Amino acid sequence: MPKYKQFDRDKVLEAASVVFHEKGYNGTSIDEILTATGLSRSSLYDSFKDKHNLYLQSLEFYKEVNDKKIQNLDEKNLNGLQKLETMFKSVVNHLSEHPDDNGCLLVNAAAEMSKQCFKTSQVVCNNKEELQNLFSTWISDAEEKKVVKLQKPAKIYGQFFYNTLCGLRVMSQSGAGKTELSNIVKVALDSLN
Amino acid sequence: MPKYKQFDRDKVLEAASVVFHEKGYNGTSIDEILTATGLSRSSLYDSFKDKHNLYLQSLEFYKEVNDKKIQNLDEKNLNGLQKLETMFKSVVNHLSEHPDDNGCLLVNAAAEMSKQCFKTSQVVCNNKEELQNLFSTWISDAEEKKVVKLQKPAKIYGQFFYNTLCGLRVMSQSGAGKTELSNIVKVALDSLN
DNA sequence: TAAAATTTGGAATATATGTTCCGAATAACT
DNA sequence: AGTTATTCGGAACATATATTCCAAATTTTA
Structure with a gap:
C-alpha cells in the first residue's frame, strides 16, 4: 500500500485526540491508538516518532480545530x-x-x-x-x-x-x-x- | 515490627495524595507510592487492598482535609x-x-x-x-x-x-x-x- | 521465657506497555 | 517488466508495572 502516504494525517490525529481525550495520556496505550486510528504499529512510529510526540501533535490538532471554529464565529x-x-x-x-x-x-x-x-x-x-x-x-x-x-x-x-x-x-x-x-x-x- | 500498625494511616494517605496530585492516577507507579509513603509493598496491599482503592481513599482524605479547612472558615x-x-x-x-x-x-x-x-x-x-x-x-x-x-x-x-x-x-x-x-x-x- | 499475632522485606509472577526491526506487499517510475 | 521507494503486518524485545506470597522479624501476651 505504498508508495505515498496511505492515511490522512488529520484523520489520524483526530482519532488519536479522541482517545487521548477519553483516557488521558497515561491512560491510553499504543494498542488503543492503533485500533482507533487503524494505523499499523510501524506506520505510527514512522510518521509520529513515538507516543509522546503523537500526543503533542494531537493537542495541537485539537487546538487548531477549536481555533478555526472560533475564527468562524469571530468573522x-x-x-x-x-x-x-x-x-x-x-x-x-x-x-x-x-x-x-x-x-x-x-x-x-x-x-x-x-x-x-x-x-x-x-x-x-x-x-x-x-x-x-x-x-x-x-x-x-x-x-x-x-x-x-x-x-x-x-x-x-x-x-x-x-x-x-x-x-x-x-x-x-x-x-x-x-x-x-x-x-x-x-x-x-x-x-x- | 509488629504487633500493631507501625504506620499512621493519615500520613500514608497524605503522602499518597501528594504523589497522585503530582502525577495523576495512571502516571504514578506503586513504587513511587512506596518510596513516598515509606511503606513496604506488602503493608500497602494488606492495608489498602490495591492501587485503585488507595487512590479513592487518598481522594477522600484530601477532600476531608479541605472540608475541615472550610469548616473552620465557616465557623x-x-x-x-x-x-x-x-x-x-x-x-x-x-x-x-x-x-x-x-x-x-x-x-x-x-x-x-x-x-x-x-x-x-x-x-x-x-x-x-x-x-x-x-x-x-x-x-x-x-x-x-x-x-x-x-x-x-x-x-x-x-x-x-x-x-x-x-x-x-x-x-x-x-x-x-x-x-x-x-x-x-x-x-x-x-x-x- | 515461650507462644501468638502481625508486619514487612524481598523474591517471584504475570501481564502490559512502548518501541524496534525485518521481510513482504505495493505502487510509481524507468 | 524490473527497479526503486515506501508502507505495513507482525514478530520480537526490553522494560515497567500491579500484585501475590512466604519466611523472617518483632512485639505483646501468657
Whole structure:
C-alpha cells in the first residue's frame, strides 16, 4: 500500500485526540491508538516518532480545530457581546449534549501533563493567552458599541471569561447539567452590566 | 515490627495524595507510592487492598482535609460575603505561592478519572454539591445582612462561584499568576453588586 | 521465657506497555 | 517488466508495572 502516504494525517490525529481525550495520556496505550486510528504499529512510529510526540501533535490538532471554529464565529457580523454569548451558548450545548465528551482535551492536558511536560504546558498556555485576548477584543468592541459598560479594563474581563469557560469544562465532568451550566453563564455575562 | 500498625494511616494517605496530585492516577507507579509513603509493598496491599482503592481513599482524605479547612472558615464570626472573600483570597494565595502544586487533586481527578471510574465521579460530584450549597448559604447570609443585593436566587450564585473556583485551579496550571487570579476573583465578586 | 499475632522485606509472577526491526506487499517510475 | 521507494503486518524485545506470597522479624501476651 505504498508508495505515498496511505492515511490522512488529520484523520489520524483526530482519532488519536479522541482517545487521548477519553483516557488521558497515561491512560491510553499504543494498542488503543492503533485500533482507533487503524494505523499499523510501524506506520505510527514512522510518521509520529513515538507516543509522546503523537500526543503533542494531537493537542495541537485539537487546538487548531477549536481555533478555526472560533475564527468562524469571530468573522461573523455580530458585536462582541453577541459573539461572547454565542460562544458560551455553543459550549453549554456541546457539553450538555455530549456529557460523555470528557470536557476539553486541553483542560485535561493541563491537569494531567502541564507540570510534567513543558511542551504541553506551552500549548495550554498559548491557548489561554489567545482566547483571553480574543475575548478582550470582543468586550472592547461591545464597549465601543455601547452595548456594555465596563467597570474595569477589557483585558480583565477577558481573563474572567476564560476562567469561566475553564470552569464549565470541569463542571460538566463533575455532573453539572445544562440548566446549571447556562445559569453560570448568565451570571458571568451579567458582570458586563 | 509488629504487633500493631507501625504506620499512621493519615500520613500514608497524605503522602499518597501528594504523589497522585503530582502525577495523576495512571502516571504514578506503586513504587513511587512506596518510596513516598515509606511503606513496604506488602503493608500497602494488606492495608489498602490495591492501587485503585488507595487512590479513592487518598481522594477522600484530601477532600476531608479541605472540608475541615472550610469548616473552620465557616465557623468564624464573619458575614457570608466576608467568608467568600476570605476563601477566594486564600485559594489565590495558595495557588500563586505554590505554582508547583498542580491545582487541585479533585479537579485533576475529575479530568482524568471521572468518566472511567464511577466512584471517583461520586467523590468529585459530592464535593461540588457540598461546596455549592455552602457558598449558597454564605450568599443568603450576606443578602439577609444586606451586604449584597442579589438579582437571582442564592443557589445560582453558589453554582457560579464554584465554577469560578474550578476555573482558578485550571488557570493556575495554565500559567496564570497572582494578579490575574485575583483580578478574576474581583470580577466574580462584583456580580454580587 | 515461650507462644501468638502481625508486619514487612524481598523474591517471584504475570501481564502490559512502548518501541524496534525485518521481510513482504505495493505502487510509481524507468 | 524490473527497479526503486515506501508502507505495513507482525514478530520480537526490553522494560515497567500491579500484585501475590512466604519466611523472617518483632512485639505483646501468657
